Amino acid sequence: MNRNSDEDLTLLAIAIFTLSMSVLIGPAIGLSPLIPTTLTAVLLGLYGIYASGWGGQGRSILMAWWQEASPQQRDRLLHHEAGHFLAAYLLGIKIVGYNLSPIAAAKQGQLGAIGVEVDVDRVMPDRLERYCTVWMAGIAAEEYIYQDAKGGAEDIRQLRNATAHLPNPELHQRWALLRARTLIAEHQEAYQALVLQMQQNATVENCYAAIDLTLSNKTI
Known part of the structure; x- marks a missing residue:
């Protein structure tokens, strides 16, 4: 995102x-x-x-x-976007694709298209909670790895826009961040496996497979 x-x-x-x-x-x-x-x-x-x-x-x-x-910026971006990816996959939200290189995106004619792209055409009320969790998962991932988050303002903007009609958008933001933190903490192995795949610019399908393999090994 x-x-x-x-x-x-x-x-x-x-x-x-x-x-x-x-x-x-x-x-x-x-x-x-x-x-x-x-x-x-x-x-x-x-x-x-x-x-x-x-x-x-x-x-x-x-x-x-x-x-x-900047290697530090690239590393933060990778872990931030892996948080979005993992949360979306675990919550059943379709991932359209991802791009971690703004320069590569520009070469493809997609100026500024950087991050994980999920299907947000139809954010149904019964799925709003899931989308809020996905939007906050980048911040949660940065906090998990670095103990702080430098990205995420655009994610918060998307969440606030989607929850503007609700009585307390800030409360939804806090709960979404808590849910995202819990997801990443409970699926640490899957998160690390996903980071390795995204670091190699693996396809979305290969990223899915890496997550599934880790989850299946965990249940054995």
Whole structure:
């Protein structure tokens, strides 16, 4: 599921850090004055892409480089999305596909299409609780692995939109997070097996098979 946390601040920090370092250490290492100028032009151009949105996908395009270049970011993304995948599968919600590389998605013409995609065309009232659990499972997975969560703002937005007609959406969010935490804690082996499959960009069917194998071994 699409991530949308503190990425705007991350982009700003990257831009400021890059420009500051090029200006400060440039003269000391013989860096051409053209370099900071070029960087400024590039970053302004990227900001233009961000501001225009390209159909709402500008931020995802700008974050692509950061996510691809940072092993820590890639690892968090993997574990976050594996949480969504596992919860959806265990709760009987169809998984359409997943993509952990924003750059690969862009090459396929799917700008910003990153994460696990589940069938949300018909969120029936009797299945709303399951979808809420799936939406919160990414946060639950990050907390399970890292003791904190940096992604999930977009997941919370989806949950809040789906429960806006209910008396207390925040209560549904808290219960959904608790259910997601319980699912991941009770199926640790299946979760780790799924992470390994997704790390290798396995097909959805192979991910299903890895989960099923772990679950069957657990019952023996």
